[in-house]
Amino acid sequence: LRDVIQRLALANRHYGYRRIGALLGREGWQVNHKRVLRVMGEDNLLCLRTRPFVPRTTDSRHSWRVVPNLARGMELTGVNQLWVADITYLHLAEQFAYLAVVLDAFSRKV
Numbered sequence: 001l002r003d004v005i006q007r008l009a010l011a012n013r014h015y016g017y018r019r020i021g022a023l024l025g026r027e028g029w030q031v032n033h034k035r036v037l038r039v040m041g042e043d044n045l046l047c048l049r050t051r052p053f054v055p056r057t058t059d060s061r062h063s064w065r066v067v068p069n070l071a072r073g074m075e076l077t078g079v080n081q082l083w084v085a086d087i088t089y090l091h092l093a094e095q096f097a098y099l100a101v102v103l104d105a106f107s108r109k110v
Contacts, residue, residue, distance in 0.1 A: 001031065002039055009045040016047055055089045055096050076106040 008023050009015065015023070017037040024031050040046050071082055082105040090097045103110045 001029065001035075002043070004029065005036060005039050006043060006045065009040060009043075014047055055098075057087045057089065057098070071105070074105075079104055079107050081106060 004024065004027070005020060008020050012019070012023070017040050018033055020040065021031060021033045021036040024036065037046075071084065074082055076082055083102055084105050085100065085102045087098060087100045090099055101110060
C-alpha cells in the first residue's frame with residue numbers, strides 16, 4: 001500500500017490525501033482516508049499549499065477603540081452635508097490596483 005501511495009503522490013504532486021484516497025479506490029484498494037493521511041505524513045508526501053495573495057484594505061485585529069459611526073441616522077436635506085468613502089482593490093493582469101471612491105451621500109454623485 002505504501003508503494004502505491006508513494007507512486008500516486010509523486011505522479012500527482014498537488015493532490016492531497018483525499019484525492020490520493022480516491023485514486024486508490026479507483027485502482028481497487030479499500031483504504032480509509034485517515035490511513036492515507038497517516039502514510040503520506042510519515043513519508044512526507046503531503047502537499048503544502050500556499051495561500052493566494054489577497055490584499056487587505058482593513059485590519060480589524062487592532063487594540064484601538066472603535067469610533068462610533070456619526071453618519072448613521074443623519075437626516076440629509078441637501079448636498080455637501082455628508083461625504084462617504086470606500087476603498088477596494090482591482091485584480092489586473094499582473095498586479096493589483098486600489099480604487100478609492102468618495103461620494104456625496106445625498107446626491108450619490110462621485
